[in-house]
Amino acid sequence: MSDKIPVTVLTGYLGAGKTTLLNRILTEPHGKKYAVIVNEFGEIGIDNDLVVNTDEEVFEMNNGCICCTVRGDLIRIMDGLMKRKGKFDAIIVETTGLADPAPVAQTFFMDQDVSDAARLDAVVTVADARWLSDRLKDAPEAKSQIAFADVIVLNKTDLVSGEELDAVEGRIRAINPYAKIHRTQHAKVPIAEVLERNAFDLERIIALEPDFLEEGHHHHHDEDMQSVSFRTGEVDPEKFMPWISDLTQREGPNILRCKGIVAFPDEPKRFVFQGVHMILDGDLQQDWKPGEARESRVVFIGRDLDANAIREGFLACAA
Amino acid sequence: MTATAAPSLTQNVTPLGFDANVTAAAWLKDVAAFGLGDGGVMLAKGADTHRAAAHPEGGVLVAATDGTRFVTGGDDGRVAVTGPDGATATLADANGAWIDSLAVNPSGAFAFGAGKRVRAVSDKGKERNLEVPSAARGLAFAPKGYRLAISHYNGATLWFPNLETKPEVLEWKGSHLDVTWSPDARFVVTSMQENALHGWRLLPDRGHMRMSGYPSKTRSFAWSHDGKWFATSGAEAAIVWPFESKEGPMGKAPRECGVRPAKVERVAFHPGVLILAVGYEDGCILLIRLNDASELLVRPAVKGSGITALAWDKTGRRLAFGCADGQAGILTLPL
Numbered sequence: 001m002s003d004k005i006p007v008t009v010l011t012g013y014l015g016a017g018k019t020t021l022l023n024r025i026l027t028e029p030h031g032k033k034y035a036v037i038v039n040e041f042g043e044i045g046i047d048n049d050l051v052v053n054t055d056e057e058v059f060e061m062n063n064g065c066i067c068c069t070v071r072g073d074l075i076r077i078m079d080g081l082m083k084r085k086g087k088f089d090a091i092i093v094e095t096t097g098l099a100d101p102a103p104v105a106q107t108f109f110m111d112q113d114v115s116d117a118a119r120l121d122a123v124v125t126v127a128d129a130r131w132l133s134d135r136l137k138d139a140p141e142a143k144s145q146i147a148f149a150d151v152i153v154l155n156k157t158d159l160v161s162g163e164e165l166d167a168v169e170g171r172i173r174a175i176n177p178y179a180k181i182h183r184t185q186h187a188k189v190p191i192a193e194v195l196e197r198n199a200f201d202l203e204r205i206i207a208l209e210p211d212f213l214e215e216g217h218h219h220h221h222d223e224d225m226q227s228v229s230f231r232t233g234e235v236d237p238e239k240f241m242p243w244i245s246d247l248t249q250r251e252g253p254n255i256l257r258c259k260g261i262v263a264f265p266d267e268p269k270r271f272v273f274q275g276v277h278m279i280l281d282g283d284l285q286q287d288w289k290p291g292e293a294r295e296s297r298v299v300f301i302g303r304d305l306d307a308n309a310i311r312e313g314f315l316a317c318a319a
Numbered sequence: 320m321t322a323t324a325a326p327s328l329t330q331n332v333t334p335l336g337f338d339a340n341v342t343a344a345a346w347l348k349d350v351a352a353f354g355l356g357d358g359g360v361m362l363a364k365g366a367d368t369h370r371a372a373a374h375p376e377g378g379v380l381v382a383a384t385d386g387t388r389f390v391t392g393g394d395d396g397r398v399a400v401t402g403p404d405g406a407t408a409t410l411a412d413a414n415g416a417w418i419d420s421l422a423v424n425p426s427g428a429f430a431f432g433a434g435k436r437v438r439a440v441s442d443k444g445k446e447r448n449l450e451v452p453s454a455a456r457g458l459a460f461a462p463k464g465y466r467l468a469i470s471h472y473n474g475a476t477l478w479f480p481n482l483e484t485k486p487e488v489l490e491w492k493g494s495h496l497d498v499t500w501s502p503d504a505r506f507v508v509t510s511m512q513e514n515a516l517h518g519w520r521l522l523p524d525r526g527h528m529r530m531s532g533y534p535s536k537t538r539s540f541a542w543s544h545d546g547k548w549f550a551t552s553g554a555e556a557a558i559v560w561p562f563e564s565k566e567g568p569m570g571k572a573p574r575e576c577g578v579r580p581a582k583v584e585r586v587a588f589h590p591g592v593l594i595l596a597v598g599y600e601d602g603c604i605l606l607i608r609l610n611d612a613s614e615l616l617v618r619p620a621v622k623g624s625g626i627t628a629l630a631w632d633k634t635g636r637r638l639a640f641g642c643a644d645g646q647a648g649i650l651t652l653p654l
Contacts, residue, residue: 057453059472062493062513072472072494080394080419083340083356084378112535
């Protein structure tokens with residue numbers, strides 16, 4: 001696990017400041033060497049790092065699963081990069097402004113060779129404070145990028161008022177309640193807040209607990225993209241596992257991401273899971289602490305989610 | 320006595336060691352050539368080695384040979400050619416785009432892929448370019464004539480670089496990786512992202528062949544010298560498909576050779592007899608005789624030293640191998 005190379009996916013709508021952030025990461029004196037996978041040779045001037053130019057190629061997996069798409073070019077490039085293992089410490093994948101982050105993320109779950117060699121560290125989305133609200137209305141890609149993010153760099157805050165900034169942050173929170181938001185100008189954010197976050201590590205979900213969820217669910221009526229979250233006590237694994245599996249299979253195209261911590265009766269460890277569309281990854285991890293409330297909590301981020309049906313389905317799993 | 324069940328040939332191996340992942344191996348008559356992840360090409364005659372700086376700015380991603388020269392594609396965007404004397408030169412330049420597919424024709428022609436672009440250069444030096452729908456993953460020349468198979472997303476393309484005729488597209492949904500022609504030119508076979516192989520029967524009926532059931536991707540395959548067997552990696556045994564009939568392997572079960580609790584990474588058929596060299600992810604190498612499934616141990620498992628390259632010389636006396644950690648070796652069969 002530890003010798004897997006961490007991969008940071010850098011997304012953001014056109015003009016949000018993605019390249020500025022990338023340049024900042026690469027030019028800061030961190031003593032690390034990155035392999036950077038970019039779509040076009042932009043203005044990234046790097047002496048020390050390995051830049052790989054690629055055309056994004058989104059491939060459907062031939063397995064009957066309609067939302068199982070992967071980045072074919074990424075699989076090919078990872079294969080080549082692994083032949084130069086030891087020449088770099090981490091990988092950064094910059095997507096185009098119009099890219100859906102799902103195929104990149106799914107590549108790390110779907111391709112055995114890629115997941116053996118590398119681990120998805122975090123999806124970092126750069127958002128333009130001034131224009132994000134408009135983009136959320138007219139650009140489905142911009143919404144997906146917010147929904148997928150583990151870290152959101154809310155950039156160009158100098159171009160909006162304090163109230164406007166709070167409003168746009170509210171919009172982000174309505175879609176994605178658990179991403180860490182950094183307000184920046186010129187994408188000035190400490191590198192450690194962006195890289196090596198371990199956000200896709202299941203263990204990490206536990207660490208997010210304090211602001212992991214609020215009671216009930218978030219819902220903005222003007223957003224078709226939303227998050228819903230629920231909590232209950234212990235759940236019966238015989239009910240919960242078929243339910244979550246069926247829900248993600250059925251609603252997978254609409255569920256962009258899901259995460260949860262679940263308590264099973266008489267099980268000393270927590271069951272932790274996360275998913276991307278139809279792909280689910282879960283494990284029993286880390287003991288419940290003595291005296292800790294054995295609560296089960298789930299969150300789904302997606303499009304047109306039927307919050308009531310998900311709530312009823314989840315609550316019906318109660319042990 | 321040895322601890323393993325198979326009789327051992329380990330005493331007949333000349334060990335070699337390099338500084339980087341061995342990405343490819345081939346023979347230039349009696350000189351073994353190894354492509355490395357650090358861009359070097361190592362030439363070995365017996366235990367004597369010489370390093371040629373084939374890709375000083377990059378790594379060797381792919382290599383091919385016509386028996387006299389070692390042609391390599393690199394992530395520096397160059398195709399380099401290295402001779403048995405260590406002389407190395409640039410054969411083609413793709414302006415920085417990774418070259419990760421390559422084929423060499425015994426006539427002297429060669430072809431390479433850089434992203435979606437495929438360039439073929441004939442034995443007379445005539446250059447032709449073709450753009451395929453998505454990145455070219457694999458290239459293979461037909462056994463006879465100047466014809467190229469190119470594997471890519473949703474199928475393969477057959478192209479006569481010297482003719483104006485439209486390239487022929489063989490369709491099959493999914494991402495196709497490496498490609499090969501059967502020695503009788505009757506079949507084109509690709510490995511796929513979905514842990515399966517796909518074949519097209521070019522004669523007489525354009526039939527499809529699906530060879531599935533692999534637990535992981537096939538990234539190495541080899542035809543027997545008589546063309547009747549097709550060995551593949553991707554399972555915890557070499558999966559060897561029978562191709563002796565005109566129909567190919569359809570409806571027939573493959574042989575499983577060298578079943579071990581480790582994934583097969585590389586396979587290489589002996590050029591003269593039905594003996595298969597099998598390299599595993601745990602570093603072990605076995606020789607397996609197809610007739611009676613008897614096994615000979617070439618290399619025991621070595622931690623972190625999975626087999627990444629295997630090549631027989633033309634005479635079948637010597638087998639070169641390379642590993643993920645830079646170890647390598649040459650087996651010389653006792654007479």
